[in-house]
Amino acid sequence: MTARPGFGGSRQSGRAYSDEDVPNLHGKIALLTGATAGASLHVAKVLASKGARVLLLARREDNPDAALEDIRQHCFEHDHSLNPDPDLAFVKCDLANLEDVKRVADDLCEREIRLDIVVCDAGLGVQTFDVSVDGIDRHFAVSHLGHFLLINRLLPLLRRTAYAPPPASTSPSASPSSGAAPRIICVSSALRAAAPSNASFLSHAELTAESDAASSPLALYARAKLAAVLFVKFGLAPRMNAPAPPPCSSDVQASAGDSPRMHSDRPRAILALATDPGPVHPGQPAQLAQAYGPLLGSAAKLVAAPFERTPVDAARSTLWAATAPELEQDWERWQGAYVTVPGQEDAGCAMARDETRGARLWAMSEDLVRKRLGEDALQPWTWRGDEDEGEAYATPGQGRWLSP
Structure with a gap:
């Protein structure tokens, strides 16, 4: 792929995707x-500074108020900010509790008019074994299964966004908001390669205290991060592509009673990518020290600390995947990609390329959710057909949206 001026992002361009490269998101x-x-x-911080409304989904224990204040300060202080007074909200949710995830996601579908970007990065870090309220490995529950259900229950809102017109900018001085297809970004890690070879996702017993992985904080973390890549590549990517467009794809004002037409420049898809923040995430050396105790942990911290990335550097691949316009210009190439460097796809380790393992992860995830919440807990993953297009413009309590 040839780098495009202003987008940054690939090694061919000679520079990384920077905060300033992120387009207007009003x-x-x-x-x-x-x-x-x-x-x-x-x-x-960057998404808010570029004009997006930002929702932080977290537990109250994660101190969201301090994070929201950090975001406000960033938007106020930085020259490149297009939005010195950001629109922010805290969404209280425990990803380790499937009932809570379902409730919160369904509420978001009712309250929000659109959803353009979903970044799934919640996890435990390198920590010792613990169980979720649903009785499974907490690493897996937070990093993967909670996101699996969250995205599923958000699909009506994401599809509604896919069919809606691009948002109009509220900032007259800013360039038009770029990009049309909603994007789902699942954050993995280079440590996914340390997942145990017997992480086959065949049995729920793999997620219990009796499993081999339970004794190793690194194995628990790595398995959860491996799941993120498999989830995107073999689960979401083939299911997020919409049906083929109708014969006429030009923009036409929908007349009364007609189904709204989709914009001709809009990919009929929700883009799903996995990203890697780099070899050692911010704070990871401290996690290793805590997880493995004074002696081994201190040694691991000393080894890892020189490779620790700053939050700014670690954010680049995710920012690129969430906002770079070039993805839309070649979206079939990037659907399901694993991105470690902005603008470059990484093949990943052998386990991350294992389609059979990916299919087993998907089946196990669906089974775990249904066992906990019932057979009707999951929405249909695949787009049913053009009937979705009519439903896409319906907002709760208001009937259809008016075509622009």
Whole structure:
């Protein structure tokens, strides 16, 4: 791929995708998990500074108020900010509690008019084994299963956004908001390669205290991050592509009673990508020290600390995946990609390329959700057909949206 001027992002361009490269996002809405600290907090700062409405999904214990204040300060102080007074909200949710995830996601579908960007980065870090309220490995529950259900229950809102016109900018001096297709970004890690080879996702027993991985904080973390890549590549990507467009794809004002037409420049898809913040995430050396105790942990911290990335550097791949216009120009190439460097797809480790393992993860995830919440807990993943286009413009309590 040839780098395009102004987009940054690839090694061919000779520079990384920077905060200044992020386009105007006025009128867009972004939901982020795990964004009360570290790289994803920086992602939230940049998205807000570029005009997006930013929703932070977190537990109250994660200190969201401090994160929201950090975002406000960033928008106020930085020269490149297009939005010195950001639109921010805290969404209280415990991703380790499937009932809570379902309730919150369904409420978002009722309350929000659109959803353009979802960044899934919540997780436990390198920590010892613990169980969720649903009785499974907490690493897996927070990093993967909670996001699996969250995205599923948000699909009506994401599809509504896919069919809606691009948002109009509220800033007369800013360039038009770029990008049309909603994007889902699942944040993984280079440590996914340390997942145990027996992480086959065949049995729920793999997620219990009796499993081999339970004794290793690194294995628990790595398995959860491996799941993020498999979820995107073999789960979301093939299911987020919409049906083929109708014969006429030009923009036409919908007359009364007609289904609204889709914009001709809009990919009929929701883009899903996995990203890697870099070899050592912000704060990861401290996690290793805490997880492995004074002796081994201190040694691991000393080894890892020189490679620790700053939040700004660690945020680049996710910012690129969430906002770079070039993805839309070649969206079929990027659908399901694993991005470690802005503008470059990484093949990943052998386990992350294992389609069979990906299919088993998907089946296990659906089974776990249904066992906990019932057979009707999951929405249909695939787009049913053009009937979705009519439903896409219906907002709760208001009937259809008016065509622009």
